[in-house]
Amino acid sequence: MMGGTDLIRLSASAIAGAVSRGELKAEAVAQAHLDRIAAVDGKVNAFLKVLSGPALEAARAVDLKRSAGKPLGALAGVPVALKDNICAAGAQVSCASRILDGYIAPYDATVVERLKGADAVVLGKTNLDEFAMGSSTENSAFFPTKNPWDLGRVPGGSSGGSAAAVAARMAPLALGSDTGGSIRQPAALCGIVGLKPTYGAVSRYGLVAFASSLDQIGPFTRTAEDAALAMSVIGGHDPRDSTSLPAPAAAFAAPTGDLKGLRLGLPKEYLEGGLEPSMRAAFDAALSALKARGAITREVAMPHTKYALSVYYLIAPSEASSNLARFDGVRYGPRKGGASGNLLELYEESRGAGFGPEVKRRIMLGTYALSSGYYDAYYLKAQKARTLIKGDFDAAFEDVDVLVTPTTPAPAFRFGEKTGDPLSMYLSDVFTLPCNLAGVGGVSVPAGVSPEGLPLGVQFMGRAGEDAGLLRLARALEDAKLFSGEPAL
Numbered sequence: 001m002m003g004g005t006d007l008i009r010l011s012a013s014a015i016a017g018a019v020s021r022g023e024l025k026a027e028a029v030a031q032a033h034l035d036r037i038a039a040v041d042g043k044v045n046a047f048l049k050v051l052s053g054p055a056l057e058a059a060r061a062v063d064l065k066r067s068a069g070k071p072l073g074a075l076a077g078v079p080v081a082l083k084d085n086i087c088a089a090g091a092q093v094s095c096a097s098r099i100l101d102g103y104i105a106p107y108d109a110t111v112v113e114r115l116k117g118a119d120a121v122v123l124g125k126t127n128l129d130e131f132a133m134g135s136s137t138e139n140s141a142f143f144p145t146k147n148p149w150d151l152g153r154v155p156g157g158s159s160g161g162s163a164a165a166v167a168a169r170m171a172p173l174a175l176g177s178d179t180g181g182s183i184r185q186p187a188a189l190c191g192i193v194g195l196k197p198t199y200g201a202v203s204r205y206g207l208v209a210f211a212s213s214l215d216q217i218g219p220f221t222r223t224a225e226d227a228a229l230a231m232s233v234i235g236g237h238d239p240r241d242s243t244s245l246p247a248p249a250a251a252f253a254a255p256t257g258d259l260k261g262l263r264l265g266l267p268k269e270y271l272e273g274g275l276e277p278s279m280r281a282a283f284d285a286a287l288s289a290l291k292a293r294g295a296i297t298r299e300v301a302m303p304h305t306k307y308a309l310s311v312y313y314l315i316a317p318s319e320a321s322s323n324l325a326r327f328d329g330v331r332y333g334p335r336k337g338g339a340s341g342n343l344l345e346l347y348e349e350s351r352g353a354g355f356g357p358e359v360k361r362r363i364m365l366g367t368y369a370l371s372s373g374y375y376d377a378y379y380l381k382a383q384k385a386r387t388l389i390k391g392d393f394d395a396a397f398e399d400v401d402v403l404v405t406p407t408t409p410a411p412a413f414r415f416g417e418k419t420g421d422p423l424s425m426y427l428s429d430v431f432t433l434p435c436n437l438a439g440v441g442g443v444s445v446p447a448g449v450s451p452e453g454l455p456l457g458v459q460f461m462g463r464a465g466e467d468a469g470l471l472r473l474a475r476a477l478e479d480a481k482l483f484s485g486e487p488a489l
């Protein structure tokens, strides 16, 4: 019988297999991960809410189902952590914001419904930058999450809690959301796999909207195989999300590593700017490893890349200013002011007290960009530039199959290093934002370790709908074993 320390080392695929075959009890797996959370999350602060009771209950139900002779789902007994902007019925969904204090989700997001339907076990809700706006979790209204590799550094963001939970072996699988990099950037900084699926490949029903034309839910795992397994469960058409792709879930079979003739594009605009030497070295080593497995590389031009950051910071805040208008102290969370019967005062006081500084900054940016007289100059122009950026991707994918870039310019930064300068924080996502603007899929894969012992990630971006191919490539990079080690916790 395996002990708790062995159980927290298992991949999601291994857990699901063993639980389905009756070699392992889902309850023991859940308990081992809850024990791990109790032991290390006081240091890491990945979770906003641990759902111990419901998790053990769900695990026991999986075990009962098996002893009753019923077949189990693809994620049998797999503990899953959910970013706290994804609704799970009966649990908090705070978006790490005071404005949703005390709010309980009334229904399951489609992804949660599918996880539960596949016999996964929801462990808890993880920390994030407030409303997913940020790159470090320092914008959480509650506390920052620490990077398990170095507790003095950020785990990235906005899905930093989910990334840290998987890296620190508190869960083999977590879900996050990615609007401009919030799955891939924290995955890179925490040394794990993070996939932002093609826009529309995973339902957004039950995800609290930040920027609806950019948001996607995706998995964090320690292996590409596990990401494929998670996608086979959460992906696929959902009539409750009007932007859901009509296609059935692509076959996310376990990826294999042969790359013969695969054409990898290196966008020269991504590689001109400031890359930290350790990142450059890891990137070059990753390319050599992929070439050794049969891939060929060629440089591609994506001339509109330089506009991506500005375009993103017009479109995302514009959509956010509209999406967040619903948080007004009337329908959700705490109500402030309005005692005098003045509705405007109620809105102002509830929103003034409920939203943190970054969320307010985004609402103001977006409201300005959408206001009459400025709309054409900012929002409309950004939409046109977005089309050009998407055109760069379309053109590149005529010549190559996959684009390869570093995920971030540098490894994890220290707390406070970028909080005083929003622009430098925004720059953490220069390599990940264009992918969301184009609506294609992107994955970050661990590719090396910096001299200080911090993980470094490489990003693969593919044609819309070809996320399974990205995971095959991720698997090939894993096989090259450029990355090893684990956080000493």
Ligand code: GLN
Pocket: 132, 133, 134, 135, 157, 158, 177, 178, 179, 180, 181, 182, 183, 210, 316, 426, 429
């Ligand atoms: N860091 C980016 C932002 O602050 C992206 C966030 C995200 O992908 N949710 O908007």
